[in-house]
Amino acid sequence: MSVLDTYQNVAPITDAVLADLDNSDEPAVVTCSGGGRTGSLRIIKTGASIEELASLTGVDGVRDVFTLGGIDGYVDEDRILFSVLTSSIRGHSHLLLSFHSESKLIEMMKGSQFVEVTANDFPGIMRSEPTIVASNIKVGRDYHNNLAVQVTSTGVILFDVQSGMEHAMWRGAITMADISGDTVCLALKRGKVVKLCVDADRAKLNAEFVTISFWHSDWFSTKPQRRGPV
Numbered sequence: 001m002s003v004l005d006t007y008q009n010v011a012p013i014t015d016a017v018l019a020d021l022d023n024s025d026e027p028a029v030v031t032c033s034g035g036g037r038t039g040s041l042r043i044i045k046t047g048a049s050i051e052e053l054a055s056l057t058g059v060d061g062v063r064d065v066f067t068l069g070g071i072d073g074y075v076d077e078d079r080i081l082f083s084v085l086t087s088s089i090r091g092h093s094h095l096l097l098s099f100h101s102e103s104k105l106i107e108m109m110k111g112s113q114f115v116e117v118t119a120n121d122f123p124g125i126m127r128s129e130p131t132i133v134a135s136n137i138k139v140g141r142d143y144h145n146n147l148a149v150q151v152t153s154t155g156v157i158l159f160d161v162q163s164g165m166e167h168a169m170w171r172g173a174i175t176m177a178d179i180s181g182d183t184v185c186l187a188l189k190r191g192k193v194v195k196l197c198v199d200a201d202r203a204k205l206n207a208e209f210v211t212i213s214f215w216h217s218d219w220f221s222t223k224p225q226r227r228g229p230v
Helices: 075-084
Strands: 011-019 028-033 040-044 065-068 074-076 092-098 103-109 113-117 133-139 142-149 154-161 165-170 174-180 183-188 191-200 204-213 219-224
Touching: 142 174, 142 183, 154 174, 154 204, 165 174, 165 204, 183 219
Parallel strands: none
Antiparallel strands: 011 028, 028 040, 065 092, 074 142, 092 103, 103 113, 133 142, 142 154, 154 165, 174 183, 183 191, 191 204, 204 219
16 A cells, blocks of 8 residues: 555634635635644635646657556446556556558557557557547447457457457448447448447357438438348
8 A cells, every 4th residue: 555645634613714816717725724833824726736647759640549548357437536546447548549541559558658559569550541439339328348349440449458469340431430339430421320339248249230321312222231240
């Protein structure tokens, strides 16, 4: 057990008032603390401090950054707050950087170090194309943190963040994409929208339906996707 931080005792407080001392519309609490010769006025502010933990050079031209987790099993979202305090629960372990014509995977090591992961160590992602979106898979209220999805302009890759191996791939001419929970929504060329559902238990991608839009019309139609699981 180690001390993470210390806070000065401001008790006993005999009186207190809210005051906007710097015209920032964020009032601070001014307290009358202590007593007798040890009495003093204390200013207590709420907020978040910013501290640089690590830096990585040589990554000019980054267009998007996506965080990925890397633990084995499920993690409830309410417990992620305690990831820095326990060894059994880890938070984000990788950064997926998207550039104009490529993607790079960065591993966040212990000791606040960033290291680029090569294709030999982590073959499960597409590096030769920019990433449209990437995320871990969330099933219900739990993150399936060893499964993640990367979407590029040519396909969707389901991969394992721990082993770095690819589980499944779906090919298509993708223009836009979004990931919500265990669902991947894709906008394709020629007015098609495809919905992919991630089967986390079998590590597969299931295409459920396609929506075909007609230009200059409010009509649309849906039909089952014939490709099925991949």
